[in-house]
Amino acid sequence: xxxxxxxxxxxxxxxxxxxxxxxxxxxxxxxxxxxxxxxxxxxxxxxxxxxxxxxxxxxxxxxxxxxxxxxxxxxxxxxxxxxxx
Amino acid sequence: xxxxxxxxxxxxxxxxxxxxxxxxxxxxxxxxxxxxxxxxxxxxxxxxxxxxxxxxxxxxxxxxxxxxxxxxxxxxxxxxxxxxxxxxxxxxxxxxxxxxxxxxxxxxxxxxxxxxxxxxxxxxxxxxxxxxxxxxxxxxxxxxxxxxxxxxxxxxxxxxxxxxxxxxxxxxxxxxxxxxxxxxxxxxxxxxxxxxxxxxxxxxxxxxxxxxxxxxxxxxxxxxxxxxxxxxxxxxxxxxxxxxxxxxxxxxxxxxxxxxxxxxxxxxxxxxxxxxxxxxxxxxxxxxxxxxxxxxxxxxxxxxxxxxxxxxxxxxxxxxxxxxxxxxxxxxxxxxxxxxxxxxxxxxxxxxxxxxxxxxxxxxxxxxxxxxxxxxxxxxxxxxxxxxxxxxxxxxxxxxxxxxxxxxxxxxxxxxxxxxxxxxxxxxxxxxxxxxxxxxxxxxxxxxxxxxxxxxxxxxxxxxxxxxxxxxxxxxxxxxxxxxxxxxxxxxxxxxxxxxxxxxxxxxxxxxxxxxxxxxxxxxxxxxxxxxxxxxxxxxxxxxxxxxxxxxxxxxxxxxxxxxxxxxxxxxxxxxxxxxxxxxxxxxxxxxxxxxxxxxxxxxxxxxxxxxxxxxxxxxxxxxxxxxxxxxxxxxxxxxxxxxxxxxxxxxxxxxxxxxxxxxx
Ligand SMILES: Nc1nc2c(ncn2[C@@H]2O[C@H](COP(=O)(O)OP(=O)(O)OP(=O)(O)O)[C@@H](O)[C@H]2O)c(=O)[nH]1
Ligand SMILES: [Mg+2]
Numbered sequence: 001x002x003x004x005x006x007x008x009x010x011x012x013x014x015x016x017x018x019x020x021x022x023x024x025x026x027x028x029x030x031x032x033x034x035x036x037x038x039x040x041x042x043x044x045x046x047x048x049x050x051x052x053x054x055x056x057x058x059x060x061x062x063x064x065x066x067x068x069x070x071x072x073x074x075x076x077x078x079x080x081x082x083x084x085x
Numbered sequence: 086x087x088x089x090x091x092x093x094x095x096x097x098x099x100x101x102x103x104x105x106x107x108x109x110x111x112x113x114x115x116x117x118x119x120x121x122x123x124x125x126x127x128x129x130x131x132x133x134x135x136x137x138x139x140x141x142x143x144x145x146x147x148x149x150x151x152x153x154x155x156x157x158x159x160x161x162x163x164x165x166x167x168x169x170x171x172x173x174x175x176x177x178x179x180x181x182x183x184x185x186x187x188x189x190x191x192x193x194x195x196x197x198x199x200x201x202x203x204x205x206x207x208x209x210x211x212x213x214x215x216x217x218x219x220x221x222x223x224x225x226x227x228x229x230x231x232x233x234x235x236x237x238x239x240x241x242x243x244x245x246x247x248x249x250x251x252x253x254x255x256x257x258x259x260x261x262x263x264x265x266x267x268x269x270x271x272x273x274x275x276x277x278x279x280x281x282x283x284x285x286x287x288x289x290x291x292x293x294x295x296x297x298x299x300x301x302x303x304x305x306x307x308x309x310x311x312x313x314x315x316x317x318x319x320x321x322x323x324x325x326x327x328x329x330x331x332x333x334x335x336x337x338x339x340x341x342x343x344x345x346x347x348x349x350x351x352x353x354x355x356x357x358x359x360x361x362x363x364x365x366x367x368x369x370x371x372x373x374x375x376x377x378x379x380x381x382x383x384x385x386x387x388x389x390x391x392x393x394x395x396x397x398x399x400x401x402x403x404x405x406x407x408x409x410x411x412x413x414x415x416x417x418x419x420x421x422x423x424x425x426x427x428x429x430x431x432x433x434x435x436x437x438x439x440x441x442x443x444x445x446x447x448x449x450x451x452x453x454x455x456x457x458x459x460x461x462x463x464x465x466x467x468x469x470x471x472x473x474x475x476x477x478x479x480x481x482x483x484x485x486x487x488x489x490x491x492x493x494x495x496x497x498x499x500x501x502x503x504x505x506x507x508x509x510x511x512x513x514x515x516x517x518x519x520x521x522x523x524x525x526x527x528x529x530x531x532x533x534x535x536x537x538x539x540x541x542x543x544x545x546x547x548x549x550x551x552x553x554x555x556x557x558x559x560x561x562x563x564x565x566x567x568x569x570x571x572x573x574x575x576x577x578x579x580x581x582x583x584x585x586x587x588x589x590x591x592x593x594x595x596x597x598x599x600x601x602x603x604x605x606x607x608x609x610x611x612x613x614x615x616x617x618x619x620x621x622x623x624x625x626x627x628x629x630x631x632x633x634x635x636x637x638x639x640x641x642x643x644x645x646x647x648x649x650x651x652x653x654x655x656x657x658x659x660x661x662x663x664x665x666x667x668x669x670x671x672x673x674x675x676x677x678x679x680x681x682x683x684x685x686x687x688x689x690x691x692x693x694x695x696x697x698x699x700x701x702x703x704x705x706x707x708x709x710x711x712x713x714x715x716x717x718x719x720x721x722x723x724x725x726x727x728x729x730x731x732x733x734x735x736x737x738x739x740x741x742x743x744x745x746x747x748x749x750x
Contacts, residue, residue, distance in 0.1 A: 028330060033153060033497070034566040035326070036298070039333035040149040041568060042183045047337070052359075056371030057464040060473070060567050062362075066182045067350065069571035071460050073467075076566050 012084065015061075015077035017051040023082035024048055030079045042066040043080065088138040091250050096164055096191070097175035098184050099123075099146025099495075100572050102203040105233035106175055107143035110243070114584050116488075118450035119575050120477065121146060122495030125156040127163055134243045137250075142169065145494075148183075150190040151300055153497040158302070164196060166286060171249055172196040173242075178208035178215060178230075179573075181348055185340045188224065189260055195288045199249055200228045201242060206235070207573075212351030220347040234578060260339045262294070262332055269297055269323065273316055280312045298332050299325045358453075358573035365454065371461050378454070382445045383538060386438055386518075393437035401430040402677065416613070419620060424609030424667050425602065431666030431678055432597045432659045435519040440590040442515050446484045447585035451577025455480065456569065463567050469549050470556030471508075472501040472564040479505070479548070482512030483541075484589060486709045490716055498565035504555050506716055507726055510705035511548040511733075513541050515593065516658040520700045523662050524693035527679040536694070544701050547733060596657060604653050604660045608667045621646075621668050641735065642695045642742040644687040651699065657706045691750045695742040703734035 017023055025047045030038055042065050043049075052062040052069065060073040095103045099121030108115055111130030116123055128143045144163055145156035152158040164172055174191055176184040191198050200220075208215060221228050229245050231238030261267060273293035277283060284306065295303040296316060304320075307313055365374055405426040412418035449455055455477055463473025474496050482489035486509050493505040521540050525533040556562070611627040618624040623632065623645065630652065631645025638648040646668050654661035669681040682688055688696075704727050705713070714723040 030566075031326070032566075034568060036151055036329055036333070037148075037153060037497070037566075037568050039330065040151065040186065041570070042186070042337065044334050044337045045330070046334070046341075052362075053366065054368070055460055055464060056366060056368050057461070059464045059467075060460065062366065062460065062571060066180075068180045068183060069573075071463075071567065071569050071571055073463070073567050076568070 010083055011081050013078050014049070014063075014080040014082050015074045017049075017077075017082070017084070019051050019053050022048060022050045022085045024085060025080060025082055027081040028079070029081065030076050034076060038072070038076070038080075041070055043070075048085070049082065088133065088136055090138050090140070091171070091246060092140045092142070092169045093171045093173055093246055094142045094144055094164060094167075094169040095173050095175055096144050096160060096187075097146060097201075098148055098177065098180075098187060100570070101146065101175045101177040101180075101184065102233040103146065103175045104128075104143055106201065106203060106231065106239075107141055109233050109236045109239050110139075110141050114588065115143060116585065117581050118447070118455070119453040119572055119577070120450065120456040121570050121572065122154075122156065122474075122477070122492065123450075125159075125491055125494040127159055132243070135247060137247055139243070139246065147187070149187055150194065151295075151298065152302060155494040155502070164191075165194065168196075168286065170197065171246055172198045173201055173246075174198055175201045175203050175233075178202045178205045179211060179213065181208075181215070182340060182344055185224075185344065186336060189336045189339060192224075192226075193259065193288070193291045193294065195291070197249065198226050199245060200224065200226050201238075202228055202230045203233050205230045205237075206232045211354075211356070214349045216347050223343045223347055259290070260336055262335045266297065266328065266331060266335075269319060269328075270294055273297070273319060276312050276315045276319075277307070277310075280307075280310045283307070283310060294332065296320060297323070297325075297328050299329055356573065361574045362457070362571075366457055366461060375458065375461055378449075380538075382442075382449075383541065384534075385445060386442050387522075387534065387537075389441050390435075390437035394434050397430075397434050397436070398677065401426060401434065405430070419613065420606070420609055423620065424605050427666040427669075427678070428605030428608070428663035429597050429602055429666075431523070431662045432519060432601055433594070435522065435659075436590065436594060438518055438522070439515045439593045440586050442518075443484050443589040444582055444586040446481065447582040448577050449480065450585075451575065451581055453572050453574040456571050459569060460571060467564055467567075469552050470564060471504060471552050472496055472498065473567045474569060475501060475505040478509055479512050479545075482509045482514060484515055485592075486510050486512065486514045486705060487712045490709065490712045493716065500560050500562050501564050503717065503722065504552055504560055506713055507555060507722070507729075508548040508551050510709055510713075510726065510730060511544045511551065511702060513544040513701055514658070516706065517701055519659055519662040521697055523665070523679060523682070524697055527682050528688075528690040528693045536697075540697055540701055543698060543737070547702060547737070551729075551733070593659075596659070600657055601659055601663050604656055605663050605667055608649070608653055608664050612668060627668070640743065641699060641738040642689075642692040642746075643699075646685075646687070647692070647696055651696075651703070654700060655704055655707065657708070658700060661700050689750075691742060691745040694745065695738040698741055699734045699738040701734075702730060702737055704730045 011026060025043060025045055027045060028038055028043055047065055050064045052064050054061050060071045061077060063070050095107055097103050104115050104117045104124050107130060111132050113130045115128055124143060124145045130141050132139050132141060144160040147157040147160045150161050152161040172191060174188055217228050227245055229238055229242045231242060270293045273296060274289045277289050277292060292303060364370060405422050409418050409422040412421060458480060459473045459476045462476045466473050466476055478489040478492040481492055489509045490506050493502045496502040496505060521537040525536040529536045608627060612621040612625050614626055622628060627649050628645060631649040634648045635645050650661045650664035653664045666678055669678055710723060713726050
């Protein structure tokens, strides 16, 4: 956590999104090489994101971001913070 | 007059149509598919145009210049190190925003770039409007519209390439990263410039930004430099995660400010692709549909092929009859009849299967379902210690293991990739099909289909168990995160599918005419000598060879003839069938091979089952071993793959044969 973070009651994580719901990304807390990969794919703060559906077995998820479909697992989604729209 | 040379490289995000464009430009037939990561090595081709000799290089796709996977590293290193005259970024017009991210990075690199706006047909159909003039102005680079699949815009592109080469002026914008970061960038730039021995191909600003982003690849490149310690000092003083986020933010921010000016997007309506996905990746239907598709592909491979196979079979026995009655001297008749027609013919019978198999696989690739298969299976794959993306090479492995192992290059994590390489050989490729068809067909009659299907399943089960085993022992750790783009479904182009089918099918025929032919002649010779022995008898060389390994094979239910066939099958799995054709060639040629095998009391249904399992699993063919060495870069792992395969095959066949015998079969 950096200094300017204050608790935000509206902030949740990406894995709580339901199919059809949209949100704005506030912070990506994923670590390691996946972090930059996610950035490269457009998962940056401010991007709008929508959950399209879960995979048939529940995981991974199919999100729509920047007009295309991106699939990531819940595990990473849990570390991405959002504001529901 | 000498033609002038221009070297251009095609780069861009995965699946934007680079290879399609490359094929359109150069007339090549490189592999195209609708999933990210089709191209995994650089390919070069040429085109002569208006007095210019243009060398075109097709590169693997990459989302950014921070390379993660092997194919991305190839793409990035080429652009930076080989410095093509013009870097052409192929951009997906229907997915502009994310594609521009790479553009921002290419500009920083200072390459001469030209943007190709591909897939304009899709963008137009959706109702997006892209203002080319505005785009050229905002990005300060020329932009050419194309529809690569229909060869639209190719001449305009070539004209532009030549024009750009003539004026040779640098285009491009730089992105500002905000005061704090810019300060650091300057600081590092200054330190780096103190090192006179540095690699001048890399722009200083680019290097500094990369270092601040935590690019380990770039960091390694300066590891030997005298200024390395001073750079590290700065890098250690910052919160790299924050910088990383900030820099990516700024890039997208820059895109966000220019994007609305050059493109108005139609409202997000439900596309056809979305509707297809509602069914194919549906919670309840997704898995049943996947299984049904696999089963359907399997059935079709046989159903469609049968009439053609009968035709080939018929003409082969006709030719062989003709040869044995008309060729003189008799040894020549035997070589051609028993050896070549018996052996090579036995393999050629399966050409129709192979063609259909590759046709179906290319439909799978072209439609976009392959990426969904990875999406659907990721959870299961994760459970067995593998990455969802590994599923793509595995499916491709049903065609041929060699390209499948290459396809593993698009898997980012080295351990995930290694496991994939090691287990793909257990996926039953087309070359193993003849073995099943011959033996299951001979011994299992109406159940043949089920037995063959069981072999495919056995291969997968062994692959799964092996993955688990590897994860628990030598390749410890968890699969890396799954981050994959799901491309829209497309109607596979007939031409691409036919080319794919033909190229791979033809390779099978070529193999029959070369490596298998040689194998067959060698076996025939070994079966005919020493001089005077009865052809193919135990006293021939082949008999001695067979007897030498028999003790090892006996517990699996294999007699000396099968043992010989398996030894030669190490070269290519089809040779197992070819050798059987040669060794059982003696006698009345009018009988089909299966009848002759049936007549041999040494092979029963149980033997054949054990044989099929053994052939499926034992050492991958020579070509696969070669590619395992190339892709792992290690003899240790290559040797491991061989020994492990043989051990698994032996144990499995042992269990089948001994178990079956105990049960009284
Ligand atoms: N509608 C349409 N489809 C296209 C066009 N260009 C390519 N495609 C399709 O897009 C898919 C990807 O094409 P490829 O040429 O394999 O893409 P690539 O950029 O080489 O992909 P990678 O090698 O994976 O990086 C294929 O299904 C093509 O048929 C186009 O202009 N219009
Ligand atoms: Mg390609």
